[in-house]
Amino acid sequence: MKAAVTVAALCLLLGSCGGKPEAVEDxxxxxxxxxxxxxxxxxxxxxxxxxxxxAVIAPGSLPDQGMLNRWLNLNRVEVRQQTAGSGNVYRIDLFYQAFYAPQEVKMLTIPGFELILELGHAQFRQSVPPWHFTLSPLHELAIRKDDGGEYIRPDVLPQAVQATQLAQALPGAIAFLLVSVAGLAAVYGKIGLLPRRLIFKSAYRRLCRAEAEEFAVSLDIFHQALNHLYQKPLFRAGLTDFFQRFPAYQQLETHILWFFDCSDHCFFSAETQVVSSQARDRLKQLCRACRAIERNRL
Amino acid sequence: MNRLPLAYALWTLFAASLAMCVFGAATQLSAASQNALITQLSLEDSDISSQKLAHATPEVRLARALFLKKHHRYQEALATLSLIMQQGSPAFQATVRYNLGNIYLEQAIASVERMAVNDAMPLLILAKQAYRQALALDSGFWDAKYNLEAAMRLLPEFDRIDPDQDRQDPKTAVWTSVPGFPRGLP
Known part of the structure; x- marks a missing residue:
């Protein structure tokens, strides 16, 4: 029993002295x-x-950033830690920069260091070995000023000022501007997306497809067609002007007035609307009649 | 009536794209005018007015520093470079430091050639510092590497690389501490 305690104490002593890197698996x-x-x-x-x-790496055991000696800088130290199973996996990236000017190919050494790992109160050491590499000169030994030899490289001129990313998106912004202008013109009836001879043809097709939907949708379709023809929103007050500009539609004045009554009733009346099938049929007939006018058949 | 949201969306798009167009065009015009100033300084070799300089970008100021150096106005060039040292991208800052190093190094070489060694030494130290800073920002800056090596040949540094070097002949160290390129080899 006494011997076992002694062995255990020795092991602890060895561990705390850092004799074995027992904290390191790989x-x-x-x-x-x-x-x-x-x-x-x-x-x-x-x-x-x-x-x-x-086991964790002691924070101060990594080399400090900055000048390690006159010719060697440690620019960055990046430590990434992940938990793997019950232990930790560390990935330590060290970025050194050498500023030695050799006159011939020269072997240099990045110094090693010891990583200290803490496991409870015990400390363990893992040595990182020194690393040797060769550095070559850029100049020949005797720098010549004559015969085209260069003392030094010339100044670097500034690059052209680049416009910001927003400015580089100017073509896209112009495209969006044009699209929005065209869209607004179409909405306000300033331009027709369809030839005038196809306005009520298209509206009639949409009316047929919209039979299953609310009557308000059908009314809106026909109103859009009138706006499109008139090239601006057409209201009841503008009908006189409308018939002056498009006298062929004068013969449908009663039906168009009915349409406006119906529209006002549908959209602005507080009463609940019950739409008869006759109203749908009458709107379709009105649209068909308009289509016939735009085809010069009525 | 259903078109009201569409109209709002289109007006919003119109306003946003108009604002982008105005701002983008203004930025493009500004960049073009700054580039014209760079051309004036570096290619036409003509100075710019202080009014234009007041609103100049760091690139224009760098071009002006090179213009000033070309006309041997070294102190003004150094002051201009010091002003823009912390501005712009890391690559631009590296360029500024490299050009700063060139001013010091060229002056140091001129001093060495007229045998004013005491004048050359502080200039070489400043040149090396500037090149090292440039390389710390951009380790692939070949011109800075080349010139730093030239500066270090002129004024070597003496940290011992390994213990064996401690046994070097001290006369060598004395000889290499005098600024000057090794010459005379075939």
Missing amino acids: FRFLTPRPFGYVIGDEIHQRIELRTRPG
């Missing part, structure tokens, strides 16, 4: 190609780590 250190870099290049390393349940 560790992968992914690095890019180790050659072909030049000054200013960014180098991306990735650490993938699967921890045991309850």
Whole structure:
């Protein structure tokens, strides 16, 4: 019993000293190609780590962003943590940038560090190894000013000012404007979407199809046809002008007046309407008669 | 009567599209006038009035800074670039810093050529700083890499890369601390 307690105490001691990375189930250190870099290049390393349940990375164990030494910057550190089963999966992306100016191909080293994992009060260490790579110069050793050699690259001119996205949508806006103008003109009868000879033909077809619907729909269809012909909304007060402009329809004056009575009654009366089938038939006959006029048959 | 909602919808569409047309056209005209100023500064080599400069975009100010540099008005060029350093996209900011580095580096080279080494050293430090900032914003900026390397050849830095380098001949370090390109090789 005494021996077992001693072994357990030793294990705990070893664990708290960080002797074994027992908190880590899986560790992968992914690095890019180790050659072909030049000054200013960014180098991306990735650490993938699967921890045991309850183990988390100590916040301060990752290297700090900024200058690590005179020629090496750590631009960004991105840590993504996901829960996988009862443990955690970490993906740590490190973006280094090298500012060394070699005179020949030079091997450099990104220093390693130790990740500290905390599991309860115990700490475990996982070392991230140093990584070696080669950096090449861009200039030849002796920089020549003569013979077309360049000391330095020239200034970069500003690019042309780009209009905003809203301005780039100008053609679309113009198209919508035209569509809305055309639509408004059609609604207010300024333009006819159908030739005048087809206004009541189309209306009659729609009336036939609308028999199952409310009578108000049929009235509206016929009113739209009159508006379309008149090229503006036609009301009872405008009938004199209408008959002056379209004398052929004068012969239907009684029926058109009936239509307006019916329409007023249907839309503006407070009484409940009972529409007879005769009213529907009469409206259809009126529309047919108008169709005959537009075909010059009446 | 059923057409009333349609009419409202069409009026709404009309108003929205009209507003977009007016704003879009104004923006296009503004962009065109700013581009004309850039052309005037960079291609026609002619300065712009202070009134136009007051409403100029960062791109126009950058073009003016290059115009000022071309006419050896370095302090004005530096002031203009400092003003727009934080403006625009990261790519634009990188361009501003690169051009800033070029002003310092060209002045440093001129100083080295007239053997005014003490004048060159602070300029080289500023040039390297500007190029590094440009590369931090855009690590694929090849011209900045090229010029930073040129600046670092002129004024190398001496952090030890590995412990072996600590045993280098100290005379080498002294020699390379004097600004100047290595020359004389075949």
